[in-house]
Amino acid sequence: MSSETLPNAPPRRLSNAYQNWYRFSRNPTAVIGAAIVILAILAALLAPWITPYPEHVGAVVNFRARHLPPSAEYWFGTDNVGRDIFTRVIFGLRISLLLALVVLGIAIPVGTTLGLLAGYFGGWVEIVIMRLTDIALAIPPLVMALAVAAVLSPDLINSMLAIAALWWTWHTRLIYSITRQLRTQEFVEAAETLGASKFHILFREILPNCVSALAVKTSLDAGFVILVGASLSFLGLGIQPPTPDLGTMVASGSAFLPDYWWESVLPGFAILIVALGFNLLGDGLRDLFDVQEVR
Amino acid sequence: MSNMLEVAGLTKLFPVRNGFGRKTGDVRAVDEVSFAIEKGKVYGLAGESGSGKSTIARMIMGLATPTSGEIRLAGHSIIGETGTRAYGRKVQMVFQNPGSSLNPRRTVGQSIAVPLAAHGMPGGTHKQRIAELLEMVQLPTEFALRYPHELSGGQKQRVAIARALAVAPQLLILDEPTSALDVSVQARVMDLLVDLGRQLGLTYLFISHDLSLMRNFADTVGVLYLGKIVETGSTASVFEAPQHDYTRLLLASVPVISAEEEAMRPKIPLIDGEIPTAEQLIALRGGAAAVSQRTEK
Amino acid sequence: MVDALLSVRNLSVQFTTYGQTNEVLKGVSLDVPARSQIALVGESGSGKTVTMRAIMGLLRTPPAKVTGGEIFYDGRDLLTMPDRERLKLRGTAMSMVFQDPMSSLNPVFTIADQMGTILKYADRRLGRSRNRRERMARVHEVLGQVRMRDPERVARSYPIMLSGGMRQRVLIAMALLSEPRLLIADEPGTALDVTTQAQILKLLKDLVEERGLALLMITHNLGVVRETSNYVYVMNKGVVVEHRPTAELFEAPRDDYTKALIAAVPRLTGGTSFGQAGVAV
Numbered sequence: 001m002s003s004e005t006l007p008n009a010p011p012r013r014l015s016n017a018y019q020n021w022y023r024f025s026r027n028p029t030a031v032i033g034a035a036i037v038i039l040a041i042l043a044a045l046l047a048p049w050i051t052p053y054p055e056h057v058g059a060v061v062n063f064r065a066r067h068l069p070p071s072a073e074y075w076f077g078t079d080n081v082g083r084d085i086f087t088r089v090i091f092g093l094r095i096s097l098l099l100a101l102v103v104l105g106i107a108i109p110v111g112t113t114l115g116l117l118a119g120y121f122g123g124w125v126e127i128v129i130m131r132l133t134d135i136a137l138a139i140p141p142l143v144m145a146l147a148v149a150a151v152l153s154p155d156l157i158n159s160m161l162a163i164a165a166l167w168w169t170w171h172t173r174l175i176y177s178i179t180r181q182l183r184t185q186e187f188v189e190a191a192e193t194l195g196a197s198k199f200h201i202l203f204r205e206i207l208p209n210c211v212s213a214l215a216v217k218t219s220l221d222a223g224f225v226i227l228v229g230a231s232l233s234f235l236g237l238g239i240q241p242p243t244p245d246l247g248t249m250v251a252s253g254s255a256f257l258p259d260y261w262w263e264s265v266l267p268g269f270a271i272l273i274v275a276l277g278f279n280l281l282g283d284g285l286r287d288l289f290d291v292q293e294v295r
Numbered sequence: 296m297s298n299m300l301e302v303a304g305l306t307k308l309f310p311v312r313n314g315f316g317r318k319t320g321d322v323r324a325v326d327e328v329s330f331a332i333e334k335g336k337v338y339g340l341a342g343e344s345g346s347g348k349s350t351i352a353r354m355i356m357g358l359a360t361p362t363s364g365e366i367r368l369a370g371h372s373i374i375g376e377t378g379t380r381a382y383g384r385k386v387q388m389v390f391q392n393p394g395s396s397l398n399p400r401r402t403v404g405q406s407i408a409v410p411l412a413a414h415g416m417p418g419g420t421h422k423q424r425i426a427e428l429l430e431m432v433q434l435p436t437e438f439a440l441r442y443p444h445e446l447s448g449g450q451k452q453r454v455a456i457a458r459a460l461a462v463a464p465q466l467l468i469l470d471e472p473t474s475a476l477d478v479s480v481q482a483r484v485m486d487l488l489v490d491l492g493r494q495l496g497l498t499y500l501f502i503s504h505d506l507s508l509m510r511n512f513a514d515t516v517g518v519l520y521l522g523k524i525v526e527t528g529s530t531a532s533v534f535e536a537p538q539h540d541y542t543r544l545l546l547a548s549v550p551v552i553s554a555e556e557e558a559m560r561p562k563i564p565l566i567d568g569e570i571p572t573a574e575q576l577i578a579l580r581g582g583a584a585a586v587s588q589r590t591e592k
Numbered sequence: 593m594v595d596a597l598l599s600v601r602n603l604s605v606q607f608t609t610y611g612q613t614n615e616v617l618k619g620v621s622l623d624v625p626a627r628s629q630i631a632l633v634g635e636s637g638s639g640k641t642v643t644m645r646a647i648m649g650l651l652r653t654p655p656a657k658v659t660g661g662e663i664f665y666d667g668r669d670l671l672t673m674p675d676r677e678r679l680k681l682r683g684t685a686m687s688m689v690f691q692d693p694m695s696s697l698n699p700v701f702t703i704a705d706q707m708g709t710i711l712k713y714a715d716r717r718l719g720r721s722r723n724r725r726e727r728m729a730r731v732h733e734v735l736g737q738v739r740m741r742d743p744e745r746v747a748r749s750y751p752i753m754l755s756g757g758m759r760q761r762v763l764i765a766m767a768l769l770s771e772p773r774l775l776i777a778d779e780p781g782t783a784l785d786v787t788t789q790a791q792i793l794k795l796l797k798d799l800v801e802e803r804g805l806a807l808l809m810i811t812h813n814l815g816v817v818r819e820t821s822n823y824v825y826v827m828n829k830g831v832v833v834e835h836r837p838t839a840e841l842f843e844a845p846r847d848d849y850t851k852a853l854i855a856a857v858p859r860l861t862g863g864t865s866f867g868q869a870g871v872a873v
Contacts, residue, residue: 194410195383196413200409506860546860550793
């Protein structure tokens with residue numbers, strides 16, 4: 001009888017995925033961000049095969065090729081012991097992305113679960129979890145990493161753990177506030193009246209509705225983790241030489257500024273581009289999902 | 296005829312606190328409400344916003360705890376039983392807003408499967424039961440794969456009905472089930488509810504502010520104002536010969552589309568200014584609402 | 593109708609979303625004569641809201657696009673008018689009463705602030721100027737016209753301090769500030785209780801008669817149509833399917849859709865019966 005489609009509702013058969021893809025692809029900066037991220041991930045994965053001098057990752061020295069500027073032979077030039085900087089940057093990217101993966105891989109499950117529990121159950125559970133989160137939030141990650149390095153050895157694993165130990169707090173807060181809002185939604189009440197278990201309500205009803213916020217936060221976070229990781233290794237707390245690491249390269253290259261600028265600036269540039277890519281991707285995802293919330 | 300549901304002296308108080316957290320009084324959202332629903336019949340709770348009708352529904356469903364009073368289902372008190380799985384098999388609810396009562400991230404089939412899984416139905420049988428239920432609410436079985444945003448309002452509400460009926464409850468609480476729908480869609484959904492009621496022997500508690508709808512769906516009606524039932528009786532008698540001033544005011548305010556309806560309506564000159572809400576009465580230090588209200592001319 | 597205050601002729605609008613284009617209005621025509629009370633009724637998706645937004649100039653032009661037709665106000669086509677001219681008319685010649693009093697008022701400003709701002713900008717568009725005292729006097733005057741017992745107190749209040757009915761009256765007052773000749777009411781009272789809605793509708797009727805305004809009311813409620821209008825346009829799927837004087841439409845509807853719509857409305861007298869076994873009257 002009557003058409004029940006509003007003029008600006010999508011036609012019935014268009015799936016969510018198609019709509020998202022369509023809108024996302026219309027946003028230029030988001031597409032750029034996504035492209036950078038995908039390229040970076042691919043480069044990191046295929047590093048041994050796409051870099052011109054994969055052996056320069058190890059303890060190789062070539063004193064005749066020291067401090068060479070960028071050229072056709074060495075795209076990013078060479079460093080103070082003659083190693084190809086481009087190769088080392090790509091391998092350094094691997095470390096950075098691995099760092100992001102590990103930190104977020106710990107922070108997301110832990111933070112999300114705590115946020116769900118605190119937001120849904122309230123009462124003592126909420127108080128305990130949120131106050132714990134407040135305490136953890138008060139500790140600056142870099143200082144924590146320094147402390148850990150002082151107690152244990154300055155090492156990438158330890159740094160990662162130090163960061164992960166504090167990173168979950170932001171996720172907890174985010175998921176907590178979303179859960180609190182959703183808790184009073186009718187579909188959650190309906191699940192309760194229909195007899196669903198608490199596990200089901202938390203992980204099958206509420207959590208899927210947090211996915212968009214999580215996706216945005218994760219992409220933005222990845223950029224930040226990379227920056228924090230690079231800062232740590234710049235300070236000497238990260239991976240030890242000769243393994244390449246972007247922050248370390250910026251640090252050791254800085255001794256040769258401004259004459260051999262490429263040794264410090266180009267790895268720094270790589271950090272910038274990758275972090276920027278994640279940021280743009282995260283912003284694009286947020287624009288995408290924001291519009292959806294305002295139905 | 297035995298009663299499916301009996302409610303006696305049901306009361307729900309919400310404390311009113313001042314800026315320092317000190318309690319200064321109570322809002323009597325539901326005030327000593329009593330009624331009974333016969334098995335297989337429809338009982339309507341009519342009222343405007345703030346009348347307490349939704350609170351009553353939620354207390355019966357177990358989503359809110361009464362401050363005092365009794366609720367008996369088929370003779371047994373339900374205190375302590377609400378919120379349990381067993382209770383969910385006997386009483387279910389269809390919510391007002393189909394847009395938010397279905398999880399936007401789950402397909403129709405997954406939403407309907409929630410009660411099936413929760414009540415221990417083995418996973419292999421779900422598909423068939425879901426297909427049965429979709430057929431019962433006159434939706435094509437392919438809809439099980441669709442997401443709520445792909446459905447119209449009326450279709451979503453049918454899904455909500457199917458889901459509520461999944462574990463075969465005896466009492467169905469309908470909280471403004473059609474107020475978010477267009478009038479023609481509303482008629483179809485009401486048709487469905489009547490047919491299902493007859494087929495499955497359901498008892499309905501029907502909450503609505505729409506008096507015309509109430510007139511044609513409920514057997515008995517209770518008019519709620521500020522948490523109290525101010526008038527009750529068979530639908531025909533309450534509508535044709537309303538006793539209480541509030542009922543008469545309600546009937547006089549409904550916009551109608553035919554001369555016959557206009558003729559049967561009480562003639563009350565509209566008062567200037569609004570009838571008070573519960574909070575306003577508290578603020579006036581009047582305490583509990585007066586049961587009898589005289590309209591001002 | 594030549595002497596109509598507002599005349600929509602063959603309006604067509606399309607919406608483009610996700611690369612797909614839908615024709616949302618297909619050649620809609622309606623007339624609002626001066627001092628008349630016209631109702632535009634339809635269900636969701638009928639196009640009545642789009643029509644209203646096109647008249648007020650509130651269509652977002654991506655995704656919407658006017659593909660044909662004219663909208664004449666006082667003989668001038670709004671669609672081809674330069675933006676500045678059109679802006680002058682909004683709020684001054686024709687004014688809109690919004691639907692939801694809860695969300696249409698900014699919660700962090702007082703009524704006086706909000707109404708004062710509207711008046712200030714309307715004056716500016718018309719080249720008039722009032723100082724603050726004169727503006728407040730006008731605000732109080734208009735609040736009195738919508739039957740507020742204590743206009744000064746209402747003006748000093750924040751929206752949250754007022755009841756739903758009072759907020760709706762504030763919205764009506766806002767629409768009356770610059771003495772428009774045409775009032776467009778978007779589902780007035782639907783967000784309110786039926787008793788409050790009855791008062792608001794009565795208020796609208798009284799105001800319109802007292803001030804000689806033209807009223808275009810958009811609604812989905814046939815009862816409201818019957819009680820508040822003397823001419824009605826019925827829309828379905830972007831087309832006007834029938835338009836008649838109100839009394840005639842209800843007594844003898846001609847179009848099938850109109851008939852079905854009227855039949856679907858439940859009757860207070862109890863004649864409607866639901867269920868397959870019953871026949872809807």
